[in-house]
Amino acid sequence: MHYANGRTAKNGDHIIVIPGGDYQKPLICILYDAVAGNDSCNGSLAVRTDVPCTNLAECLHVDDLKASIGDIKSVKDTSQS
Numbered sequence: 001m002h003y004a005n006g007r008t009a010k011n012g013d014h015i016i017v018i019p020g021g022d023y024q025k026p027l028i029c030i031l032y033d034a035v036a037g038n039d040s041c042n043g044s045l046a047v048r049t050d051v052p053c054t055n056l057a058e059c060l061h062v063d064d065l066k067a068s069i070g071d072i073k074s075v076k077d078t079s080q081s
Contacts, residue, residue: 001036001043003059009034009043014062017045017054028062 001009004018011034017027029045036042040055 001034001056003061003064004057005060005064007061007064009056009059009061015045015056015059016062016065017059031056031059 003009003015009015009031011032013031015029015031017029027045027047029047031043032046034043034056043054043056045054
């Protein structure tokens with residue numbers, strides 16, 4: 001089982017679901033009941049939502065998202081634009 005960027009998925013991981021399909025915004029969740037060998041709906045997410053499972057190829061581990069953002073001070077505030 002792997003995430004969208006190839007990282008190995010493990011139960012207990014904190015992940016982010018990237019928007020797509022019926023999702024309206026990113027969801028930060030905890031992965032549980034992940035099952036190797038399935039191509040879709042191969043993990044369940046602990047989050048307040050009616051989406052009980054997801055395809056891990058649509059997700060990223062929170063640490064990978066943090067690394068891709070880099071220095072948080074360099075993120076420009078666009079709220080006043």
